[in-house]
Amino acid sequence: MPSVVTFLIETNALLREGLGRILSETAYSPAALASSLHEIGPVRTREGCTTIVIMDAAHDHDESCRQARMLKDEDPTARIVMLFEQYDFRQVLNAFHAGANAYLMKSVSCEVLLKTLDLVLLGETIFPAKALCSVRDKGPSFGIENVGVLSSRELAIVRCLVDGDPNKVIARKLNIAEATVKVHVKAILRKIQVKNRTQAAVWGTSRLLDDIQAPEMKAAG
Known part of the structure; x- marks a missing residue:
């Protein structure tokens, strides 16, 4: 597996700490935890590493998309995984257009999250099955x-x-x-x-x- 540097952005302090502890026992142990991308500052990929940013998109989806675009401008190779609570087709499209590489419900299991991170690290794009059906229907x-x-x-x-x-x-x-x-x-x-x-x-x-x-x-x- 390629070397990876992970950043976790979560507005809820309890969820941030809990997810951080889960990830700390994996290859995706966070290099930094914060409530916003601004707290971390510029995210630059280390030589020989892939950057993955796991970010909350449930609190303020528009701001999350804005931060995702800013991150992609700074580092086009960074991988972004957005976490949401309620499915909204338009928000899925906005996240996709902002450069998200994965869009996951916060209710997924740890196993699904880690498998998603593995796939994203390999260059895959992961979105809800419901969204892919909507793309074709709408x-x-x-x-x-x-x-x-x-x-x-x-x-x-x-x-x-x-x-x-x-x-x-x-x-x-x-x-x-x-x-x-x-x-x-x-x-x-x-x-x-x-x-x-x-x-x-x-x-x-x-x-x-x-x-x-x-x-x-x-x-x-």
């Missing part, structure tokens, strides 16, 4: 034929949108200018007939899993 009503109108560069950018990457990260990954990314994103939205990046990411997830080899998404039970 996704934009256009077909796979739209794939044919996208260039290879645009398909690569769709893969990045599926990952939740901001334009700056996409530009770095594809070695192109950020302004060029913006032009491509606008073209993609027009071609697949969606209004924003989140819908494009949903389209990529629900329509392109097999066709452009988008990152595999596994459903947490």
Whole structure:
């Protein structure tokens, strides 16, 4: 298993301490525990290590997504695991678009949490099974034929949108200018007939899993 540095962000002090003690006996023993990302400061991946941030998304979901975006801007390779209490499809999409690598109910067992961390460390994306069903049931009503109108560069950018990457990260990954990314994103939205990046990411997830080899998404039970 790759070397990992884990940070735990939980607003509830009792839950934070309890989860910290559970993780302390595993490979994911937290390097720091805090009630917000601001308390930890800049999270930078150590050489040869993967950073995993486990963060509470139940207290203030919008703020959690904002912190996730900030973290991804600072370190695009960091893995983010969000914990929530009540399922909301729109919040799942927001977390996905913010760059979350896993989205788990706080009621899951320790075994499920640790298995999820193992998969996330290997590059998997884990979301509730209910969310994946919703993606297919509620996704934009256009077909796979739209794939044919996208260039290879645009398909690569769709893969990045599926990952939740901001334009700056996409530009770095594809070695192109950020302004060029913006032009491509606008073209993609027009071609697949969606209004924003989140819908494009949903389209990529629900329509392109097999066709452009988008990152595999596994459903947490």
